[in-house]
Amino acid sequence: MDDTNKGQSLSRAQKGFTVAASPLNGVKVDLAVVIVLGILLLITHGLLSESTLVQLAILLGYGLTAMAWIVLKTRRLMSKLAVVDSDSGVSG
Secondary structure: OOHHHOOOOOOOOOOOOOOOOOOOHHHHHHHHHHHHHHHHHHHHHHHHOOOHHHHHHHHHHHHHHHHHHHHHHHHHHHHHHHHHHHHHOOOO
């Protein structure tokens, strides 16, 4: 081992769960919330109605609404980032 790597360690200096800074972190949080709520709805949808068709409609409605929310939020964020990149002259 040479002297340049002597102070570096394979383990992280900070303990706990950390996420690198990203403009998409807000979308990731929304996705986590949507997944957790979807799992809770999947567990409890039988209590909401006895009809299989109504249960399917509830789950389908939630899934489509959640998908639309994530897609729209991501597109809005990506268009903002594209405007910022074009204003700063960054290509890529």
